[in-house]
Amino acid sequence: MSFSSQIKDELLNITDIKPCCSLAEMYGLMLFAKTFSKREMYLNTENEAVADKYRQVAERLSLDSVEMTKSQSGKCKVVVNSEKQRQKILEAFGFTGNERSRRINWANIANECCLSAFLRGAFLACGTINDPEKNYHIEFNVPYSLHSDLLRVFGEADMSAKEIKRNNSYILYFKDSEEILDLLTYMGANDSVLEYTGVKIIKEIRNNVNRKMNFENANFDRIFEASMRQVDAIEKLKKLGRFSRLNPQLKEIAQLRLDNPDMSLKQIGEQLKPPLSRSGVNHRMQTLLNMADEL
Numbered sequence: 001m002s003f004s005s006q007i008k009d010e011l012l013n014i015t016d017i018k019p020c021c022s023l024a025e026m027y028g029l030m031l032f033a034k035t036f037s038k039r040e041m042y043l044n045t046e047n048e049a050v051a052d053k054y055r056q057v058a059e060r061l062s063l064d065s066v067e068m069t070k071s072q073s074g075k076c077k078v079v080v081n082s083e084k085q086r087q088k089i090l091e092a093f094g095f096t097g098n099e100r101s102r103r104i105n106w107a108n109i110a111n112e113c114c115l116s117a118f119l120r121g122a123f124l125a126c127g128t129i130n131d132p133e134k135n136y137h138i139e140f141n142v143p144y145s146l147h148s149d150l151l152r153v154f155g156e157a158d159m160s161a162k163e164i165k166r167n168n169s170y171i172l173y174f175k176d177s178e179e180i181l182d183l184l185t186y187m188g189a190n191d192s193v194l195e196y197t198g199v200k201i202i203k204e205i206r207n208n209v210n211r212k213m214n215f216e217n218a219n220f221d222r223i224f225e226a227s228m229r230q231v232d233a234i235e236k237l238k239k240l241g242r243f244s245r246l247n248p249q250l251k252e253i254a255q256l257r258l259d260n261p262d263m264s265l266k267q268i269g270e271q272l273k274p275p276l277s278r279s280g281v282n283h284r285m286q287t288l289l290n291m292a293d294e295l
């Protein structure tokens with residue numbers, strides 16, 4: 001089951017709802033479906049339980065039966081077929097049916113408590129959320145006429161969605177895991193919030209370990225590259241007969257490097273008697289590199 005379906009199933013199972021909030025939830029579900037007008041009213045969804053909920057709401061408000069079909073690929077479509085039924089549903093939410101575009105009728109979400117139920121309905125109709133294992137993303141796919149209204153709903157709930165135009169609709173989305181958790185909590189998906197938080201914590205631990213390992217690998221690569229340059233320089237000195245003429249201090253360091261290409265400068269310094277600091281070793285190594293360069 002997709003993470004979207006899991007959350008939608010959880011949201012559909014919230015039953016302890018006040019009458020005012022129940023109306024707001026039905027309104028969110030109907031309004032944010034694929035279409036909502038006197039001419040056309042239907043919902044497309046991959047989630048059969050959501051389709052069934054839409055069907056029940058439409059039947060309850062229009063006092064007549066509504067058809068639900070399911071394609072072979074599992075997509076459900078619920079269509080309110082008769083104009084008389086569509087008119088009844090529009091009137092139930094305070095519309096005449098002659099409105100030019102789909103907008104929110106704020107009278108249906110009059111109380112503060114209703115806002116979360118309304119968002120829940122909207123998410124059921126047009127929302128999707130990605131599995132947090134993959135990436136943090138939740139979105140509402142809405143028509144142009146509703147996008148500013150929905151932004152306002154988020155604003156009233158102290159959330160600020162980002163938006164992007166995709167084909168003929170607008171996507172309102174959140175990418176920040178904390179914001180997504182706030183939204184899920186707000187809609188009442190408490191079990192999924194716990195699961196989401198768990199995945200997030202494990203991911204953060206894993207990312208920290210990876211970051212540390214990458215850092216150590218990069219560090220090791222850097223040491224190794226520098227060491228190879230030094231070995232090349234020392235071998236060049238040898239080939240051109242300059243090695244035997246080096247002063248004893250330089251010769252000692254050069255030999256240590258040839259024998260231990262994987263040692264850091266600090267470790268080479270520790271091998272010397274008396275020991276030499278990293279910068280001291282670096283200084284001598286630099287002298288060797290310069291001598292090889294000049295040849």
Ligand SMILES: [Zn+2]
Nearest residue numbers: 020021113114
């Ligand atoms: Zn309410």
